[in-house]
Amino acid sequence: AQSVTQLDSQVPVFEEAPVELRCNYSSSVSVYLFWYVQYPNQGLQLLLKYLSGSTLVKGINGFEAEFNKSQTSFHLRKPSVHISDTAEYFCAVSDQAAGNKLTFGGGTRVLVKP
Amino acid sequence: EAGVTQSPTHLIKTRGQQATLRCSPISGHTSVYWYQQALGLGLQFLLWYDEGEERNRGNFPPRFSGRQFPNYSSELNVNALELEDSALYLCASSTWGGETQYFGPGTRLLVL
Numbered sequence: 001a002q003s004v005t006q007l008d009s010q011v012p013v014f015e016e017a018p019v020e021l022r023c024n025y026s027s028s029v030s031v032y033l034f035w036y037v038q039y040p041n042q043g044l045q046l047l048l049k050y051l052s053g054s055t056l057v058k059g060i061n062g063f064e065a066e067f068n069k070s071q072t073s074f075h076l077r078k079p080s081v082h083i084s085d086t087a088e089y090f091c092a093v094s095d096q097a098a099g100n101k102l103t104f105g106g107g108t109r110v111l112v113k114p
Numbered sequence: 115e116a117g118v119t120q121s122p123t124h125l126i127k128t129r130g131q132q133a134t135l136r137c138s139p140i141s142g143h144t145s146v147y148w149y150q151q152a153l154g155l156g157l158q159f160l161l162w163y164d165e166g167e168e169r170n171r172g173n174f175p176p177r178f179s180g181r182q183f184p185n186y187s188s189e190l191n192v193n194a195l196e197l198e199d200s201a202l203y204l205c206a207s208s209t210w211g212g213e214t215q216y217f218g219p220g221t222r223l224l225v226l
Contacts, residue, residue, distance in 0.1 A: 032213045034214075036217070042219055042220075043118075043120075043204055043217040043218050043219040043220045044204065044206075044217040045217070046214065046216065046217075049213075049214060051213055090157065092157075094213060096213075098162075098170050099145070099162045099164065099169050099170050100208065100211075100212070100213055100215070101147065101159045101162055101170060101172075102147075102149070102157075102159065102206075102215060103159070104156060104157040104158075105156075106156050107156065107157075
């Protein structure tokens with residue numbers, strides 16, 4: 001069975017400061033990894049994904065993530081956040097043996113302060 | 115190109131009633147997934163449909179069911195509603211065998 005752990009439930013950060021959201025996963029097979037963002041009262045928007053290849057993945061809105069197989073991590077980073085980045089962020093792993101159903105972490109709520 | 119659409123946006127039911135939620139996938143996508151986002155329980159996989167067949171289901175009771183139509187749209191039915199069914203229900207779609215799911219805005223179900 002797969003599992004995803006997001007180590008921080010809430011991350012307060014000042015505007016224009018960097019932010020890192022941590023994600024660790026466990027899986028017995030090769031994985032696809034995703035970060036989604038959820039703005040208040042909305043669905044999930046795909047930020048970025050790792051399928052294969054380069055371990056540094058760039059996504060939308062200036063976000064990037066690094067896949068580290070040895071540490072089973074997929075941390076999300078942004079060098080300078082904006083007020084509009086206030087949202088909840090979800091890390092997810094795909095179960096390829098089950099039609100790519102997603103297993104999500106518990107989410108990290110990012111609050112950007114002016 | 116239109117994204118995944120869901121209807122209704124909000125639904126209020128009383129305990130014991132039935133709820134029907136609808137989802138239209140992105141054009142060209144054949145797989146539809148349903149997830150439940152309940153307070154305190156996070157995002158949980160409910161069901162996966164592809165080519166009109168239920169392919170996989172999560173750890174939910176049988177009163178959660180659904181179907182997929184020939185145009186690949188999907189319905190989620192929840193029978194005998196319980197208070198704890200109150201949640202945001204998210205639909206996602208992908209191409210057949212596709213690794214990336216794209217989500218709709220969700221239907222917020224409130225059971226009173």
